[in-house]
Amino acid sequence: MSESPAPETDEALTTATRLFIDHRELLFAIVYNMLGGVADTEDVLQDTWLSWSGSRDRSPLREIDNPRAYLVRIAVNHALERRAVISRRRETYVGPWLPEPLVAESTGPASADAADRVLRGESVSMAMLVVLESLSPLERAVFVLNEVFGYAHTEIAEVIDRSPAAVRQLAHRARRHVHARRPLYEAHPRVRREATERFVEAALGGDIAALMEILAPDVTVWSDGGGKRRPAGLRPIHGRDKAIRLLTSYAGRSEPQGLDIRYRRVNGDDSAVLFAGESPYAVLVMDLTPEGDRVSGLYIVSNPDKLTHVHLGEKDEEEGTA
Structure with missing residues (x-):
């Protein structure tokens, strides 16, 4: 008959579980920003839990002075390892790759889930995540920890096992690159909602005149179907005329x-x-011009593998059927 675990071991694992749950929202937000995928983030959190609980199981009486810093370090390093897997997967991906969208169940503030509350803001917008894809894994980790979550360079140095000087250099390169590609402004939510409704009505109705009005001349369209939705561009589409041709091809389909x-x-x-x-x-996400009156970037995620966590939910009164 196997022996029961010692009481102190049970207590240590219970404490480890509570600490992990207490920090799970933070870990999810950091890892998601590093990877851009919900499924990959969940896998990394599972690996983080196994590493964390395993260390407590091996040394149940060991005191960790700063559990938050310890968990972040485990999660970030697992995420960096995961980037290699993601890079290999991208080599055979069909068409443009976009992050997996995090979709709130409703537009009402009371219904926003934990991940949405943590991730709200320009720093984790679809447009920002696309820009972050062009950074190296270490640059992205440093940018996310420093710019999004406010970690000091000395703290980040301990997380990724680099010198503070090296972290400062990584942060400088990442910040310069991101700010060059992503203007620092954010449209008012009401303006964004109105522009989104106008665009959806025009696009699904195939209204070319309305699309000419709402799309910026230099608009870029990313259409991520993963080779499983048609029609979809095999590369980003640049320019209003090409964008309208792509969008009207969607509207002209007989199905669904x-x-x-x-x-x-x-x-x-x-x-x-x-x-x-x-x-x-x-999922259709729009990036607006600084004036907020035109769409400068359009992100269409239709790959069903990236939408498995999206649910129908309750219908708001103003929503409708195309």
Whole structure:
């Protein structure tokens, strides 16, 4: 008969579980910003839990002065290891790659889930995540920890096992690159919602004149179908005329009929989520010009593998059917 675990071991694991749960939202936010994928983030958190609980199981009486810093270090290093797997996967990915969208169940503030509360804001918008993809894994980790979560360079040095001087250099390169590609402004939520509704009505209705009005001349469209949705561009589309041709090809399709439109917060921004019956069909996220009156970037995620965590939810009164 196997022996029961010692009482102090049970107590240590219970404490380890509580500490992990207490910090899970923070770990999710950091890792998601580093990886851009919900499924990959959940896998990293599972690895983090195994490393964390394993260390407590081996040394149940060991005191950790700063559990938060210890957990962040484990999670960040697992995320850095995961980047190699993601890079190999991207080599065979069909078409543009976009992050997995984080979709709130409703636009009402009371219903926003924990991840949405943590991730709300420009720092984790779809547009920002696309820019972060162009950084090296270490630059991205440093940028996320420093710019998004306010970690000092000395703290980050301990997390990624680099000198403070090296971290400062990484932070400088990352900040310069991001700020060159991502203007530091944020449209008012009401303006974003109105622009989103105008765009969805024009795009799904195939209204070329309306699309000419709302799309900026230099608009870029990223359409991520993963080779599983048609039509979809095999590379980002630049320019209003090409964008309109792509969008009207969507509107001209005979299937699916009667898409259900839900306006939801996606990575903290008001966006549109399209459903075919009970199943998510596409997530549309818009990036606006500084004036807020035109769409400068459009991100369409229709790869069903990236929408498995998106649910229909309750319907708001102003939402409708295309």
